[in-house]
Amino acid sequence: MSGPIVVGEGERRGPGINFSSQKALIMSYDDPRLVAIYDIDNPDGPDHDFFRAQADGLKVRTIVDLGCGTGILTVTLAAPGRRILGIDPSESMLNFARQRPGSDRVEWVRGTSSRIEPDSADLVIMSGNVAMHILGDDWHRTLADISAGLTCGGRLLFESRNPLREAWKEWNDMPSERDTPAGRLRESLVTEPPGADGIVVMHVRNERLESGAVLQCDQKLQFRSAEQIRADLENVGLRVANVWRDWERNPFEGTPAEPLMVFEVARADDV
DSSP, rough: OSSSSOOTSSSSSTOOOOSSSSSGGGTTTTTTHHTTTTTHHSOOOHHHHHHHHHHHHTSEEEEEEEEETTTTGGGOOOOOOOOEEEOOOOOOOOHHHSTTTGGGEEEEEEEEGGGSSSOOOOEEOOOHHHHSSSSSSHHHHHHHHHHEEEEEEEEEEEEEEEEEGGGGGOOOEEEEEEEETTTTEEEEEEEOOOOTTTTTEEEEEEEEEOOOOOOEEEEEOOOHHHHHHHHHHHHHTTEEEEEEESTTTTTOOOOTTTOOEEEEEETTTTT
């Protein structure tokens, strides 16, 4: 997905980790120099284990990984008798994904949720905070596309941050340097608290020290409460089957101590 890559507590790096630096986890999806860093900052982990286990347990045949990025999860979902589609708006991300071992078992599609065919997907996955990258009316259109795309008995799985945790307060970092496949970077981050719409604005600066090239951008994430997400889903004919607070499937209770909300969603007409 276009926008920042922000690893959540319990995402990619394991549950319950308190990150000392958020800036190292943010980059531009469209800059090929920085796309190469994605898998280093976002390795396979408990979130991927969760999605793979759910796919196996549901015995699905067609999976859409929406906002698939570099395909680090997507290729591992492939199995005999399965059709896997990786959809992402970033050509740089998809080019990286196509070079990954096992990429020939995935159909890579540039675009958004509008590319999901009607009544075609047994499982749609939005991992790595993809749901939070989709803002405003685009969020409602995405859910409508997914609703139309799910088969009878199909499922949508995604995670979102619990706004009661107020994680954005920890997303301010003074400039610091590190060595990466893109060269030595100096990175910093300043984050504004959410407005009434729940959108957090992050002012990101990445400087390549060898060349002096600077990438500066404002990135956004939209925080939504569990109640808001439930209502948004119901408005497009979907229903919440489960909400967990972690990748171990412990029930979400709606407290500030729970950083994560993991949703399992079904069509409203599925009983």
